[in-house]
Amino acid sequence: MAVQQGKLGRRWAAVVLAAALATSTFATPASAATVPCPHDAAANVDHPPLPAHPAADHYQRAIGGRRLDTPGLVVPGKGARPPAVSATSWLVADLDTGEILGSCGPHEYAAPASVQKLLLAATFVGRLDPNQLITVTPGDLDIPPDSSMVGLVPGGRYRVETLWLGLLLQSGNDAANVLARLGGGTVARGVAAMNAEAARLGAYQTHAVTPSGYDGPGQFTSAYDLALIARACFADDAFRRYTATRTAYMPAQPPKYKGFAFQNQNQLLYEYPGAIGGKTGFTDLARHTYVGAAQRGNRRLVVTLLGAESWPQAGWEQGVALLNWGFGLPTGTSVGNLVEPGQAPPTPRPSPSPSAAAAVAAVPAVVNDPGWTPATTIAVGVLGIVGIGLLAGVTRWIRRPRRR
Template sequence: MSCGRPGGHPGAAPGLTECRHTLYVPPVDTIRHTSRRTAARTTVAAAVLLPALLSGATTAPAAADEAKPPKPPENMSTVGGERLGLPGTQVALGPGAPKVPKKLTARSWIVADAESGDVLAAHNAHWRLAPASTIKMLFADTLLPKFEADTVYEVRREDLLELGTNSSAVGIEEDHPYTVHDLWNGVFVRSGNDAVHVLAAMNGGLEKTAREMNEHAEALGARDTHVVSPDGYDAEGQTSSAYDLTLIARSGMQKPAFRAYAATAEADFPGEWAEEGKKKPKEDDGPREREHFAIGTTNRLLIGSHGLEPYEGLAGVKNGFTSEAGYTFTGVAQRGERTLLVTVMHPDDDEGANRVYEETADLLDWGFAAAGKVTPVGELVPPRGAQAPPGDPTPVGDEKNAEGTAAGLTASEPPASGASGVSTAVGLIAATGTVLAAAVWFVHRRWPTARD
């Protein structure tokens, strides 16, 4: 949202019109409920600062400590390879390989080959950091198979009660029906926390959804990831890593519906009832039309906005921002026969939101230039049970066929109608559907063993 508040996503052009549809403000009688953590922090801060203010103190002793940049842990996970557990930049340049871009400020980043799983270079790959809305990739990878795209759900007031104050939102209204397809557009295109909460309600609630996301992360080998708030809103103990987010994105991009939503640049989203009064129709009123409004992606690198050019061959995946996580982004792009995944977490934000996209683009450029000229420093591990026996192109425990479809996933394929303005990345998806949907798991059978 362009408003730049916690949980927001600075993707679309700023302005009051944008914020009207992308900012959810809870009803007055629910603000106390949704802001308990914020209120508690405010109360503690007031108790600490009030004596100093009354005594006339004007300095903050902790300011100097807060200004020091955090350091990565000395001991991190070694899932995917020993070097990935080391702090600092890990790269093994060969003859003719370009040097890693200078002036990268991200606390953590990774460049990986989406097909082979080779990690070309990484920086603090397993540093556990707040993920912001990039965790929505795990939310989607976990829940997409569960609901058919044309299923209609009428939103209840209680579905939105736990929505964090100033969350990014697509503009969902209680007592209004939405299709699952609409809700996934809200999640992917506008990064709407309200859409996440409604889908989570359909799934049995936030706690159940977080538990299932954690179980799915464990199955993928994403052991740095712990979900507390499925929408990515800052929560104590919620972490992921550049390595994990890349692993999750790789899993998601094998699903046709995930790929299609991730590459959608804009869509029409249902609004109020079109007729006079804008009230919910009664059963005997007959069919009623809905107003629709356009929603546009918050992924600046996908479409090119705020002074950035679209990145050639980019096909998603997800951006995010909160006050604790800073700016985060995972992107997938293809050039020629090579498809790369890059994740960047928490760069310096002195220059605003563009920094995370600029550093992603620099790392993608480097990866395409360096591929074949560097020795991999690690690998993206396969999901649990994905090892295939010799001669069998389908991994054990994976029900996908050779075309990359899956029982239970085809129902989640987004219908052709209802979305428009898909960026040039759709061409990439059409060209590389076989690569991302089948070859990632099926062609490369010699998988590394997950290690801690």
């Protein structure tokens, strides 16, 4: 029995040593320490609990660059510190190059509220004929009474373009239901198509339950995913025209309903030079969410933020502060990138080990990694070789015949 215990002890020693070597070999310097995000102390409130979401997947959290696998701040080494905001997570990126200028908790889960309507647009704006005349059904208006609505009526006849304007300017949940039904055949199939589009874009931390962003169990997104979705939207000519429209008109539905004008709720368009569009959102669970984009010269930036409070700064004003910070950084500044559709496979190859560090290290080369330098790579390789040699020596020592 004593001999068996001795053998078992030596075996456990080898296992522990191997685990230690693996940890030291694959640990990522970029994720070694979490830098707190600048937070607006004036908005020190208790945030509602996060929506139910999957466990942290360190492969998916490293999409766009290993430095992005952090709940904290990731910014370039040089340049001004980003402004303090109340948002729990945010991201600033270049719409054209896909370079991420900086972020706070880029892959942290949060509820989307109405910025989820951008995923609806990314899915169907290029598939539906804007001139098609459709009829609203009573089922299209089966939405909670506290929903935001643009004022569609049962039996009303509207062009698809009018529905897009009602969705993006006035955040109409009634318009969201109609567009999801038109695109998918039913609202449920429309939502399924939205989730398929999110996966195609590489937005693996996004799951829609409602087409409008109205809170539902199992519905979530991240600041990084929102940036992927927004980038896809702004690549479409029709979307850019819709989101930049300030005032639109809802046609009369005689004999009972008169026509009326409605305005874009995104204050960025009225207050920020160079603004090109975006989307606002709010629910009790999500708090204030926001996506905004602007152009200076040949540079177009987008900001996404989640979990913000409206005081002392509204969500769009926090977006302005972050856009100003981003435009102040040199062109080419990057801490990561927005992947192209299909660039990041949904599962790593080879499959990651249960270790979070090893999972991050298993991200394939197509995912940009600005956090690793050639010197770091060589150092890690040397550590790995030394570790393997040491482990082999320990194993031979354990297996060496012993005198009894």
